[in-house]
Amino acid sequence: MKHHHDFVTVLRLFMRSDARRLLLGAGLSTLTVLAGIALLGVSGWFITATGLAGLSAAAALAFNVFVPSAGIRLLALGRTFGRYAERLVTHDATLGVLASLRVTLFRGWAEPQAARALLQRPGRLLFRLTGDIDALESVYLRLLVPLAATFGAALLAGLLLAILDWRLGACVFVWLLACGWGVAAWTAGRARPLALRRVQLTERLRAGAIDLSAGQTDLALAGRLPAQCAALQQTDARLARGDDALHRLETRAGWLHAVAGHATVALVLLAAGVLAGQGKLDAPLAALALLTALAALEPFAALRRGAIEAARSALAARRLAPRLRADAMQAQAAGHAEESEALRMDRVGVTHAGRAQPALHAIDLHIAAGERVAVIGASGAGKSTLLALAAGELAPQSGGVAAAPCTWLTQRTELFQDSLRDNLRLADPQACDAQLWAVLQAAGLAEDVRRLAQGLDTPLGEGGLGLSGGQSRRLALARLLLRDAGFWLLDEPTEGLDGATAADVLARLNRHAEGRTLLIATHLRREAALAERLLVMQGGRIVADLRCGTPDYDAALARLRQH
Incomplete structure (x- = not known):
C-alpha cells in the first residue's frame, strides 16, 4: 500500500509539472x-470491394472509389503526422517533467542535515539524481501512454466489429485487453526480481568503479588493486548475466504476443466465416473485421518494454517519493530572529544520527545584532554543531532556533571543478566582473588571479586543485564578501594556514566585518581575539559566557593555542 502511495505521489508531480502536454501526448x-487501425481496416475493405466490383461492368460503374480512397489518404497522412507530433510532444513533455523533478529533488536535499548526508553517501545520492529520475521516464512513455493507446x-476494434455483430465486438474487446494486458502483467511480475537485481548491481558497479578510480594509489600501496579489479569484473559479469535474463524474458513476451495475435486472427476469421455463412457478412466487411483485429493487437507490443522496466520505475518512485512530497520539498530553515538580534536558541538539543550521546544539551543563547562572539572548546565540544544550527543546516531535535540571514565560512x-569566476558566483550568480575583482582585491587574491593566463576564466580542478591552501582560503573569503549578509558564521577560518597568511586573512576579515555580527568557532587565540564575547563549550553545553575586559575573558583567551 505504501509503494502504491509512492507511485501516486510521483504521478501527481508529473501532472503538476506539465499536465496539459502530458495529456496531449x-x-x-x-x-x-486508431488511425493506423482504421487505415488497415478500410484499406482491406476497399481492396476487396474493388476486386468484387470489377467482376461486372454494372457493379464497377456503380462503385464509388473516390470517397474511400480519399479516406485512406487522409488516414495515412494523419497517421504519419500524428506519429511525428506524438513523439515530439511526449518526449519533450517527459524531458521537461524530469528536469523539473531534478530541481525539486535537489531542493529537497537543501534541507537541514542534507550536506552531512551528501558527504556520507555522495555516490548513492548522485544515482538518485540521475539513474532513479531517468527510470521514471518509463512511467509515462512506456506505461501510461501505451496503456491509453x-x-x-481495443475499444475501436470492439466498436467496429460490434457494428457487424455485437457479440463479436464484445468478445474481441475483452480478448484484446485480456491478452495484451495479461501478457504485460505476466512480464512485469517475472521481470521484477531481475530488474531489482540489475539496479543493485548497477549501483555496486558504479560505486566500485568510483572507489577504484579515487583510491587506486591507496589500493596499490595496500596490495589490494588486483583484488578490487577482480571484484569489479565479477560484478560486471553478474550484471551482464542479468541483462541477458531480461532480454530473454522480453523475447518470451514477444513470442506470447505473437501467439495471441495469431489466435485473435484465427478466431475472428472463424467468426467472420460463420457470419458470412448466415448471410450477415459479405467479403469486404469480413476483410475489414479480419484486418481490424490484426492491427488492434499491434499496439500492445509497446507495453513489453514498460513491463520490463516497471519494477525499476516502482523502485525509483519508492526511493524518491519521500523527498518529492510537498512537506519534504521545503527546506526546514531556521526561523527569522527579531531585528535587534542575530541569533536566539531556546533549550536546543541535538543528537547526531548513530550517536547515543547528544551533541548539544538544552542550549540557551542570545546574540544581539552587531555582536562578535567566539565559541571555544576542545574538539567534539559542539562548536561546529552550534554553527550548523545557526546556518539552518541542522535541525534541532528539541527547542527552537531563530537566526538572521547569514553566510557560513566552513x-x-x-x-568545485569549474572556472574561478563560477566558483565565486556561487555567492551571487548575478555579480558582474567588476564586483568579482573588487572582492578578490579585498581578499588579497586579485594580483594572484591577474598573473594567471586565463584570469577569472582559469579552470580549477576538483576541490579547487590548482590553487594553494592560502589561495583557496582567500577565494572562500572573497565569496564570503560577495554575499550581502549581515551575519557571518566562521568555522576556524585560518586553520591550516601559515602565520603570515592567517594574520592577513584575519585582518581583512576584521576590516570588512565592520557593523556585522560574527559567530566564530575556534580553538586558536588569533581567531578568538576578534570577538568581544567568549562562549566556552564542554560536552555539548555552554559552561561559561565571558565578556571582553574581564579577567576570566583574558584568562580563557590566554589558554588558547596561538597557532
Whole structure:
C-alpha cells in the first residue's frame, strides 16, 4: 500500500509539472494508433470491394472509389503526422517533467542535515539524481501512454466489429485487453526480481568503479588493486548475466504476443466465416473485421518494454517519493530572529544520527545584532554543531532556533571543478566582473588571479586543485564578501594556514566585518581575539559566557593555542 502511495505521489508531480502536454501526448498517441487501425481496416475493405466490383461492368460503374480512397489518404497522412507530433510532444513533455523533478529533488536535499548526508553517501545520492529520475521516464512513455493507446485500440476494434455483430465486438474487446494486458502483467511480475537485481548491481558497479578510480594509489600501496579489479569484473559479469535474463524474458513476451495475435486472427476469421455463412457478412466487411483485429493487437507490443522496466520505475518512485512530497520539498530553515538580534536558541538539543550521546544539551543563547562572539572548546565540544544550527543546516531535535540571514565560512574550503569566476558566483550568480575583482582585491587574491593566463576564466580542478591552501582560503573569503549578509558564521577560518597568511586573512576579515555580527568557532587565540564575547563549550553545553575586559575573558583567551 505504501509503494502504491509512492507511485501516486510521483504521478501527481508529473501532472503538476506539465499536465496539459502530458495529456496531449497521450491523446496524440492514441489517435495515431486508431488511425493506423482504421487505415488497415478500410484499406482491406476497399481492396476487396474493388476486386468484387470489377467482376461486372454494372457493379464497377456503380462503385464509388473516390470517397474511400480519399479516406485512406487522409488516414495515412494523419497517421504519419500524428506519429511525428506524438513523439515530439511526449518526449519533450517527459524531458521537461524530469528536469523539473531534478530541481525539486535537489531542493529537497537543501534541507537541514542534507550536506552531512551528501558527504556520507555522495555516490548513492548522485544515482538518485540521475539513474532513479531517468527510470521514471518509463512511467509515462512506456506505461501510461501505451496503456491509453492499447485501451483505445481495443475499444475501436470492439466498436467496429460490434457494428457487424455485437457479440463479436464484445468478445474481441475483452480478448484484446485480456491478452495484451495479461501478457504485460505476466512480464512485469517475472521481470521484477531481475530488474531489482540489475539496479543493485548497477549501483555496486558504479560505486566500485568510483572507489577504484579515487583510491587506486591507496589500493596499490595496500596490495589490494588486483583484488578490487577482480571484484569489479565479477560484478560486471553478474550484471551482464542479468541483462541477458531480461532480454530473454522480453523475447518470451514477444513470442506470447505473437501467439495471441495469431489466435485473435484465427478466431475472428472463424467468426467472420460463420457470419458470412448466415448471410450477415459479405467479403469486404469480413476483410475489414479480419484486418481490424490484426492491427488492434499491434499496439500492445509497446507495453513489453514498460513491463520490463516497471519494477525499476516502482523502485525509483519508492526511493524518491519521500523527498518529492510537498512537506519534504521545503527546506526546514531556521526561523527569522527579531531585528535587534542575530541569533536566539531556546533549550536546543541535538543528537547526531548513530550517536547515543547528544551533541548539544538544552542550549540557551542570545546574540544581539552587531555582536562578535567566539565559541571555544576542545574538539567534539559542539562548536561546529552550534554553527550548523545557526546556518539552518541542522535541525534541532528539541527547542527552537531563530537566526538572521547569514553566510557560513566552513572549515573546509568548498571549491568545485569549474572556472574561478563560477566558483565565486556561487555567492551571487548575478555579480558582474567588476564586483568579482573588487572582492578578490579585498581578499588579497586579485594580483594572484591577474598573473594567471586565463584570469577569472582559469579552470580549477576538483576541490579547487590548482590553487594553494592560502589561495583557496582567500577565494572562500572573497565569496564570503560577495554575499550581502549581515551575519557571518566562521568555522576556524585560518586553520591550516601559515602565520603570515592567517594574520592577513584575519585582518581583512576584521576590516570588512565592520557593523556585522560574527559567530566564530575556534580553538586558536588569533581567531578568538576578534570577538568581544567568549562562549566556552564542554560536552555539548555552554559552561561559561565571558565578556571582553574581564579577567576570566583574558584568562580563557590566554589558554588558547596561538597557532
